[in-house]
Amino acid sequence: MAKKYDLVIVGGGPAGLSAAKFAGENGLKTALLDRKTDITKIRRVDGGVLSPMNEYTFSQTTIYNPQLKKICFPVSGFSISYDGPHRNVYGFAIYSPGGKKFTFGDRVFQKQNPDKRRVGVTLDKELILKGLLSDAEQNGVDIFPNTNVTGIQKNGDLVTVTGGDEQFQAPFVIAADGVNSRISRILGMNKERKFFATHNEMLWYIEGIDIPEIEGIGFVFTMDGSFFVSSGLHQGHYHVGVTTHRPSDDLNAKLEKFVYTDKVYSSWFKGAKKTGTGCCVVNMHAPMKEPFKDNVLIISDAAWLMEVSNAIAIVCGWKAANAVTLALLDGKCNRDGISSYLDWWQKYFYEPYGEMDFKPIEIQDFLDADDLDYLVSLVKEPRIATMDFYKLIGTIGQTYGELFPTIQEERPDVFAKLMGILDKMEEAEAAAKKAGFPNK
CATH class of the missing domain: 3.30.9 (D-Amino Acid Oxidase; Chain A, domain 2)
Structure with a gap:
């Protein structure tokens, strides 16, 4: 029998863990699935840089406050904890x-x-992820590591996600599974995207x-x-x-x-x-204009050409979690319910950069x-x-x-x-x- 949730999140990077933290904080019964056994372990190329700082990217900026051990996102109005070393960039x-x-x-x-x-700081990314994961767990989020998603399908009012031998159901799914997103591929969302190169x-x-x-x-x-x-x-x-x-x-x-x-x-x-x-290895596809299909919201890197940056990924997770929360509160389990995220994506991501020819x-x-x-x-x-x-x-x-x-x-x-x-x-x-x- 499928496990029932308000929200299922696929992917345990900065976007997925951020979405989990804030969805749990908002009181949503949330599950996070990730294919890795150790979710916070970094195994791919990543410099751990937090940017933008003292400038704006996608109309966002960040502030690092070492005294209060906080990474702040003043445009969006939230912060996360970070208790670790840093180096100016x-x-x-x-x-x-x-x-x-x-x-x-x-x-x-x-x-x-x-x-x-400075225009950024190098931080310990694993510590950032561990902090977000800890917050998500404290907020009641169920974490399912070593869970490789192989199927996703909408039936009626629920989306069913198959991972390993288990199934998970929720009105909404957030796909935060990175630039080579399996969810995007399963849903057929890459078929209309221009492919540039590997x-x-x-x-x-x-x-x-x-x-x-x-x-x-x-x-x-x-x-x-x-x-x-x-x-x-x-x-x-x-x-x-x-x-x-x-x-x-x-x-x-x-x-x-x-x-x-x-x-x-x-x-x-x-x-x-x-x-x-x-x-x-990144298969480079053109950014998604409409990162939503069958009540699955594709966020951050999964809908972009390449990585959007660690800080912007965290903002994407926060924005997506709040959009789903409002959709459930308003009883709008459809595109209209999460339109605040899609409008934001359109205005600050796709319209300025989405049609640039790489x-x-x-x-x-x-x-x-x-x-x-x-x-x-x-x-x-x-x-x-x-x-x-x-x-x-x-x-x-x-x-x-x-x-x-x-x-x-x-x-x-x-x-x-x-x-x-x-x-x-x-x-x-x-x-x-x-x-x-x-x-x-």
Whole structure:
């Protein structure tokens, strides 16, 4: 016999656990299902950064108050507890094969008043998840770890979720099962979404070194790959990773070359100790315009192109839990009942960003090392401090748009290559799509 609830939540990440905490707090009889045995254990690529801070993303911002041990969401009007270490994050930096760079944020200026000028903090994500899980349990939520959802179907007024040998029924289901959402696939919601590429990342956790200029995330482009280096939670700890849209690439070999033999960047890692690895594979689909079907509300990463950020995921969970609560209170167990979430999603997520056309290209296919060194060297002053990827991409586009006359005059060969990218874009997109796994 199926277990009966007011709400079933699938997925125990920041969005799902946030939804569980607040649904339980609102008095809903709630179940949370997650496929992992240890729900709060992080096994995939994740830097643990909490952002936006001192800026807005999706019209949200966050405040970290270490004195009160609170992470605050002032736009939405709630907070969660966090009792752990933190490290300031000041923004992005772009590096070329030859070591040229430009930054997003003036580090000297930012450090004069770090609390007001940082754009994020690195926190212990497992501690955040443990806190949310503990709150959910204290609020009466039933937790079902090691429960792999294999079916979901609406019959009459209830949605039945099948997980393992058990069934769960509720008027509403919240799907917070991440970017490769199984719930979205079972419901057929990916069939109408444009597939861009399969994004692959591999990460090494290293320690025992000091890279003073990395105080956020550095994107390093060499002719061997596209890498990133980010500061970890503790001094001397770093995350070193590589990304690709080619599933056949040997990412471990790329990292070995970057860390141990790259003529410019291997010096950063001299004496480093590798302590672990992580990876993730993301099938990149266009964001959902209407993340709702058969009384299943798809939230956060599960309805987006990639991750929306840890902080925004928590807000999505809070918003979804309150929307379902109001629907049940008002006796509207339908789309109209949870329209507050859908309207919010439409206004702050889909309308500004949902129809942006992602271009899964590898820049090294079009430009050589000398070209990249030249282009990066043109940016003399720091750009706006940010941890917002949309702002990052927009600022890069604006910066080089303004520099086009200079590039055309000084390096007509590079300018011609840049213009040539537009001509080859469709071919590159088709190749990335063909190499990927749409998994619709």
